[in-house]
Amino acid sequence: MPVPPALTNAVRACRGHFMLAAAFSALINILYLAPTIYMMQVYDRVVPTNGVLTLVFITLVVGAAIATLSALDAVRARLMMRASLRLNRLLSGDILDRLLARSRAKPGDPSTQQAMREFDTLRQTLGGQAATALFDVPWTPLYLFVAFLIHPMLGGLVLGAGAILIALAITNERGSKAKAEQAHQANARAYEAHEATLRKAEVVRALGMRRAMVARHIRQRSAGLDASADLQFSGSRYNSLVKFVRMFMQSFALGVGAWLAIHGQISVGAIIAASVLLSRALQPIEQLVGAWPSIVQSRQALQTLDRLFTNAPSAPEARTTLPDPEGFVELDRVVVRNAEGSAILLKNVSLKLAPGEVLGVIGPSGAGKTTLARVAAGALPPDFGEIRIDDASTADWDPEALARHIGYLPQDCALLPGTVSENISRFAGARGVEQPVIDTEVVKAARMAGVHELILRLPNGYDTCIEGGGHRLSAGQAQRVALARALYGSPRILILDEPNSALDSDGEEALSRAIAAAKMQGAAIMIVAHRAAVLANAERLAVLTGGEIVGVGPRGEIFAALQKSAPPPNVVPINEGVRP
Structure with missing residues (x-):
């Protein structure tokens, strides 16, 4: 998909924010292992030995780890919001300038409100949950590696569950692409017609067209809402499947862990650890599936902005200052x-x-x-x-x-x-x-x-x-x-x-x-x-x-x-x- 150079340059200008957010994501995902290790120590060391002092010390350590994790997560969220605000400062003026510089709108070109609405959708996605989940996904192999260290069967279980979720995400994307485009276009037409009618509200009232226009806009709005609802229904089915797979596999991991513990292949503490590892490994994928509608909307917003930057004139280059005109x-x-x-x-x-x-x-x-x-x-x-x-x-x-x-x-x-x-x-x-x-x-x-x-x-x-x-x-x-x-x-x-x-x-x-x-x-x-x-x-x-x-x-x-x-x-x- 083509990306306007102006947007590419703006994202590059926010590279420092994204790199810090990626670094914090690495630390956050490493610290997420702390509760797993804590559970293994409690069940494998504290309970069998009645080690109260050990329990106190490891509790303090895991408390510090979770506090650090929470602080890093808050800082990461602020960084992403700062990146979103910086994108607004870098691009909103250019977008508005191109819209105002546009001498005539070609068929299919976005209106001012549509272009800014699309830009806000893209900006919020880049600074929101979808981007955070993308930063977390590369660390899924870490949990997979730890699961293989505990037992290859548990590692295979995490790998299989992840593959199922990825397959569901790809199927969801393919099934929703056409519906998302249809919903996007229908809603854009409805908003544009609604705004145009509101600008002529006096004429509408004077000529007795109010009820006719209300009925017309309800039909246009219904077309957009029906398409959006169809997209939401389709997405909700996949979200439900993803949630079922994650919860079932998390419970199944407990069962597999118990079976392995009965046969003496893992410790009792590893049973709980296996369930936590699987849950954490699948969480970013589940978040991506949940945020997929916003990702699809952002892709459509990118197409709209690319059309705007392609068709609308850019800021003119600096010219030699000519003397004030005489008027010829x-x-x-x-x-x-x-x-x-x-x-x-x-x-x-x-x-x-x-x-x-x-x-x-x-x-x-x-x-x-x-x-x-x-x-x-x-x-x-x-x-x-x-x-x-x-x-x-x-x-x-x-x-x-x-x-x-x-x-x-x-x-x-x-x-x-x-x-x-x-x-x-x-x-x-x-x-x-x-x-x-x-x-x-x-x-x-x-x-x-x-x-x-x-x-x-x-x-x-x-x-x-x-x-x-x-x-x-x-x-x-x-x-x-x-x-x-x-x-x-x-x-x-x-x-x-x-x-x-x-x-x-x-x-x-x-x-x-x-x-x-x-x-x-x-x-x-x-x-x-x-x-x-x-x-x-x-x-x-x-x-x-x-x-x-x-x-x-x-x-x-x-x-x-x-x-x-x-x-x-x-x-x-x-x-x-x-x-x-």
Whole structure:
């Protein structure tokens, strides 16, 4: 099974924890022989000789051994937990970063919650009982060796019992593999559908779909639970068989030991020792069989993470720091396909945008306007073609550094759980920007967006928590806050997708003033719009139809041409913006 290099490196970083845990496992398994030796001494030496003093001394010794064993076991558990926590520190950020960097999810790619849930399953298995049992299994031959020293028949008994348990474990693995995969996929689909419905709970209630969706999710959940239950039932049968084999063989070892003692081949103390040795030798195998469902889940989690690390981009390499952009934007023969690759959303689109210029993008619904805005903002990389900022390809820029010079207002606003200030500042505090600087820039952006007074009227002003259980903003309020976020930091490039779709007349006036102010500051502005009012500041318009630019030219001539349904003579027909 392929293992992502990032996971391999993280496990190597925890190698010290695992090596210490393995060393402690060696000591623990050696100390587990102490009770066996103690029993043999009690029955073979203390009882026949009435040696009270000997009993006291060996009791003290076995007490110290068991206390040391318990302490080592506790330290080993802490080491495994520390390794699990370190894996979280090393990998969780990379996993989340790859999920957020993923421009589009391919069919079968994990969702964010699924990927983190799978990672936690793998992490807990590596730091839990299954890993501990794996450390103990290599020491089973030690107990087998001691059993052979007592008597070859007892050694053969331990060997045979171990072989039976291993055969049961292999049979369990082969029988449960397909069922585990089926249960995993069914549960993943159910969780994904449930989360998607919860995000649209208001629409579900408003349209009377609540009971229908509940019934649908119960069916989906039942499919996953039925598959999981089938897996559990199958596993429980093998667990019961393993427990029966271990308990029967432990009792049988007593009987064999008694038979050997009757014939004078072993001592009386060895009878009890044989049963204890067999029990301890089989215990790690029994634990592995019991932990097998978590091992199977971890294997599936590993497949999910491998798919994520294969399909999602890794952290970009360090690049030469380029100067802050002036705002020249060029889209050169950009082609974008849908996630399945079955349709082309943008076809050889070429556009230019200069600082201090406002370009409006118009066209019918489904023409690809939002896709164009996403591409121009850097939210969606093109499949073919190139995007250049100040003559440098966007691939030459550090994505995070470039994004701070781009203001983007998507159709859905996409505000995140946090305060109004945090949303406007793009959570700059989390990346180490000092709070006084953030506060100044936040208020500046809010004033520019004309939303300062509105924010002050919220329950806690700029510190009002929104989204994720916080204060619910209206659609218009959310769009105006998102506009302030786009204006934060005085970006040189401003991409606005339907920025007035939820605004009233006051909001549209504030938006027009904000666009005019950004234009005066020299920002290059692209506005995707259906309503002409927001395009009052646009010098040029681009008409997009069927994913293609069918004309670019001055705003008045484009509108006149659209009214006449004929291209005006001065309109550039094929994507020819002019850079000053």
